[in-house]
Amino acid sequence: MQSSLPASRADLLAWFDQNQRDLPWRHTRDPYAIWVSEVMLQQTRVETVRRYWDRWLETFPTVASLAAASTEAVLSQWQGLGYYRRARNLHAGAVFIVEQLGGLIPTTAAAWQTVPGVGPYTAGAIASIAFAEPVPAVDGNVLRVLSRWLALELPIDGKPGRAVIDTLAAELAAGPRPGAWTQALMELGATLCTPTSPACLLCPVAAACAAAAMGDPSRFPLKAKAKAPREEHRFALALLQADTRAEWWVQRQEQGLLGGLWEFPLLASLEEVEDAAEPLTHHGDLLHIFTHIRLSVTLLSGAEGSTSDLVPSGYQTGRWVLPEERETLPQSRLMRKLRERLLLPTG
Numbered sequence: 279m280q281s282s283l284p285a286s287r288a289d290l291l292a293w294f295d296q297n298q299r300d301l302p303w304r305h306t307r308d309p310y311a312i313w314v315s316e317v318m319l320q321q322t323r324v325e326t327v328r329r330y331w332d333r334w335l336e337t338f339p340t341v342a343s344l345a346a347a348s349t350e351a352v353l354s355q356w357q358g359l360g361y362y363r364r365a366r367n368l369h370a371g372a373v374f375i376v377e378q379l380g381g382l383i384p385t386t387a388a389a390w391q392t393v394p395g396v397g398p399y400t401a402g403a404i405a406s407i408a409f410a411e412p413v414p415a416v417d418g419n420v421l422r423v424l425s426r427w428l429a430l431e432l433p434i435d436g437k438p439g440r441a442v443i444d445t446l447a448a449e450l451a452a453g454p455r456p457g458a459w460t461q462a463l464m465e466l467g468a469t470l471c472t473p474t475s476p477a478c479l480l481c482p483v484a485a486a487c488a489a490a491a492m493g494d495p496s497r498f499p500l501k502a503k504a505k506a507p508r509e510e511h512r513f514a515l516a517l518l519q520a521d522t523r524a525e526w527w528v529q530r531q532e533q534g535l536l537g538g539l540w541e542f543p544l545l546a547s548l549e550e551v552e553d554a555a556e557p558l559t560h561h562g563d564l565l566h567i568f569t570h571i572r573l574s575v576t577l578l579s580g581a582e583g584s585t586s587d588l589v590p591s592g593y594q595t596g597r598w599v600l601p602e603e604r605e606t607l608p609q610s611r612l613m614r615k616l617r618e619r620l621l622l623p624t625g
Contacts, residue, residue: 286483287453293482294462299324299469303331304461309383309408310341313371313396316403317364320417324468330359342381344372353538353608360611362536367395387413407457414447415460419467425499426471429488434499471495507572512544514616515558516579517588519598525622526582527607528589528596535568540599541613543590544575561619566612575612577619 298304301324303315314334318327337355338344344352349369356365371393375383384390386409390401402415416424421434424443432439451459470477478490489495517526527540561577589596599607 286486287450287459289482290462290466291455291458294458294465297469298461298465302328307408309385309404311335312408313400313404314368316400317368318359320364321361322359326359330356341372341375341383344369345376349532349538350608354606357539357608358611362539362608362610366537370394371396385409386411402451403460406451406460410456412452412456414444414451415464416443416447417464419464419471420447422473422499423463423467423471426476426489426495427483427487429492429498430500432500433502435501439500505570507567507570509572509574511574511576512546513548514542514544514575514577515588516542516577516616516620516622517582518579519582522598522600524598524600525604526588526596527599527609528593531592531594534592535571536610536612538608539610539613540607541609542616543588543593543596545590564615564619566615573612575616577616579620 303312306312311331315327315331318330318334334355338347338352347369349366352365352369353362356362359365374394375381384393385405387398387401387405390396390404391398396404399415399417402413403417405411405413406415414420421443424430424446425434425439428442428446430439430442432442434440434443450463453459466481466483470481474496476490476495478484478487478495481487481490484490487495489498515526518524526542528543529540530536530538532538558578558580561579563574563576566573566575
């Protein structure tokens with residue numbers, strides 16, 4: 279079956295030419311703009327990225343402008359996209375290009391992988407799309423498509439299975455129009471060869487697909503059993519000033535989960551809020567799910583009290599935030615959910 283796959287390359291490119299979605303980042307060959315789109319598209323829906331990509335490039339139109347920005351400005355522009363480490367990596371990469379490469383953007387996948395935060399997939403995507411280098415770019419969509427083409431009976435998140443996929447991806451990338459090929463594979467996975475309902479009757483390369491021939495493409499890709507997310511509980515304490523409508527926010531340490539973002543203090547126990555506010559009002563519990571954590575949060579609020587001990591472990595600073603400042607500080611979706619539970623205004 280594998281020997282027939284390169285012959286299907288032309289069929290998939292022809293299908294892509296006729297059926298590709300009209301996405302704004304497909305109208306540019308600016309490697310910086312493509313880099314931004316690829317990072318945003320990791321773990322985020324295309325329709326969401328459409329809005330953020332344009333706004334980001336208006337604010338940071340060049341690598342130099344991104345490198346010159348503060349971390350807080352970068353995180354503020356990113357808020358709502360989640361997985362904030364991506365924004366930090368973009369920023370660190372831009373600083374590296376300006377300071378270490380003299381502002382010269384890499385032109386090969388190998389050179390891109392020297393940039394902090396840029397891995398093999400992103401490097402391959404930028405190099406193939408912006409510079410027509412015949413290198414593979416293997417993301418989740420591509421893993422799914424190729425594992426189905428081969429009916430691969432190995433977990434794709436294990437080294438043997440991934441090695442098979444990477445070898446095939448490199449073989450298929452070595453042909454005409456590498457940038458279009460990279461996008462065609464991703465497009466097929468995003469629109470037809472979907473995780474649960476693959477549209478094999480519409481697939482331009484179904485004849486070369488071993489999983490389709492078996493009649494059970496949804497069984498692939500195989501994955502090793504995932505670890506269950508760990509359960510955690512925190513108390514969120516919202517301190518409010520009645521006269522100024524200010525709220526007490528704390529900023530997380532730069533490294534770690536939600537690094538650098540602002541929020542109400544999240545505390546491991548009620549002992550940490552002694553003398554902070556009296557009395558406390560209970561607003562119920564809410565659940566927030568991260569990739570590896572199921573976080574249960576008990577929300578409490580109170581009037582202003584002693585704030586001397588309200589920068590707990592895991593935070594670097596705290597401050598009273600006035601209404602006009604709220605949207606200028608980068609904050610997580612969890613923080614927004616907490617404020618919505620309290621019916622607090624966004625501006």
